[in-house]
Amino acid sequence: MIKLLANDGIDASGKKMLEAAGFDVITTKVEQADLADYINNNNISALTVRSATKVRKDIIDACPGLKLIGRGGVGMDNIDVEYAREKGIKVVNTPAASSQSVAELVIAHMYSMVRFLHLSNREMPVKGSTEFNTLKKNYSEGIELSGKSIGIIGFGRIGQAVAKYAIGNGMRVYAYDPYTTMATIKIDFFDGSSKEFLISSAPVNDFISKCDFITVHVPGGEIIGEKEIALMKDGVMLINAARGGVINETALLNALNSGKVACAALDVFNNEPTPDSTLLTHPKISLTPHTGASTKEAQLRIGTELAQLIIDFFQK
Numbered sequence: 592m593i594k595l596l597a598n599d600g601i602d603a604s605g606k607k608m609l610e611a612a613g614f615d616v617i618t619t620k621v622e623q624a625d626l627a628d629y630i631n632n633n634n635i636s637a638l639t640v641r642s643a644t645k646v647r648k649d650i651i652d653a654c655p656g657l658k659l660i661g662r663g664g665v666g667m668d669n670i671d672v673e674y675a676r677e678k679g680i681k682v683v684n685t686p687a688a689s690s691q692s693v694a695e696l697v698i699a700h701m702y703s704m705v706r707f708l709h710l711s712n713r714e715m716p717v718k719g720s721t722e723f724n725t726l727k728k729n730y731s732e733g734i735e736l737s738g739k740s741i742g743i744i745g746f747g748r749i750g751q752a753v754a755k756y757a758i759g760n761g762m763r764v765y766a767y768d769p770y771t772t773m774a775t776i777k778i779d780f781f782d783g784s785s786k787e788f789l790i791s792s793a794p795v796n797d798f799i800s801k802c803d804f805i806t807v808h809v810p811g812g813e814i815i816g817e818k819e820i821a822l823m824k825d826g827v828m829l830i831n832a833a834r835g836g837v838i839n840e841t842a843l844l845n846a847l848n849s850g851k852v853a854c855a856a857l858d859v860f861n862n863e864p865t866p867d868s869t870l871l872t873h874p875k876i877s878l879t880p881h882t883g884a885s886t887k888e889a890q891l892r893i894g895t896e897l898a899q900l901i902i903d904f905f906q907k
């Protein structure tokens with residue numbers, strides 16, 4: 592029986608598929624420091640992770656019995672993918688399964704920022720019954736998304752899914768992607784009809800100063816720092832649901848404090864799972880704990896797609 596350790600969990604339907612195909616699926620959470628020993632002592636052939644568990648060179652070298660590493664999700668920055676492949680280990684992920692969920696969270700954060708939901712939700716429980724009218728006054732100058740412009744840097748699956756929602760909200764979309772020159776954004780409606788929009792990739796400098804919102808959807812690396820923020824519109828709002836540091840955290844804090852950036856939304860952070868407390872307590876930041884892909888629907892898709900990839904690999 593092939594033994595699989597799902598160290599960051601796996602959706603119940605994915606687990607069921609694997610078990611039906613004869614795998615022994617272990618969902619014990621093993622601490623990073625004990626992982627290599629656990630894999631070796633339990634004859635684990637397949638390891639699945641999300642973003643929490645790191646599968647670096649040390650684990651790969653220490654576990655010669657490992658045949659497959661599965662990433663339930665998109666980003667593989669926690670896995671030494673090339674090194675694993677050189678060692679003959681199959682590495683798979685589920686790049687398409689969570690785009691919709693991430694895009695919806697990005698739009699949720701945009702609504703949160705423009706209507707101060709992040710602040711109201713912090714203050715209403717404390718002051719809602721004693722200072723209702725003050726809070727009403729404080730949060731009465733929201734703006735609408737409709738008619739505003741959004742710049743999407745990184746126009747792959749997630750960036751394009753964000754574009755659908757932005758267009759649906761009546762927004763003007765600008766996009767940049769190094770690999771896409773033009774994308775067809777197809778919006779499907781409940782009655783079976785659909786409408787297509789063509790969005791061309793343009794150099795970031797062509798639109799960075801025109802956007803009311805900028806969201807970044809790239810695998811990692813710093814894309815927005817002090818220099819880029821200086822080029823933006825005063826009062827711009829920024830969203831990072833990609834990877835910690837894609838928007839430089841220090842530059843962001845400075846720009847929020849100076850008022851250059853009106854508000855920011857962060858789902859991802861440097862130093863997860865212990866983000867900088869200045870970010871966590873900042874009144875101009877709408878926050879979520881890296882839950883972009885964490886919807887029931889996305890987890891179901893991720894679990895079943897990953898299970899199928901694993902079954903196909905071991906049964907080939």
Ligand code: 3PG
Pocket residue numbers: 641642643663664665666667689833881882883884885
């Ligand atoms: C991803 O890369 O798939 C997302 O960042 C989600 O990460 P998670 O699997 O840790 O929720």
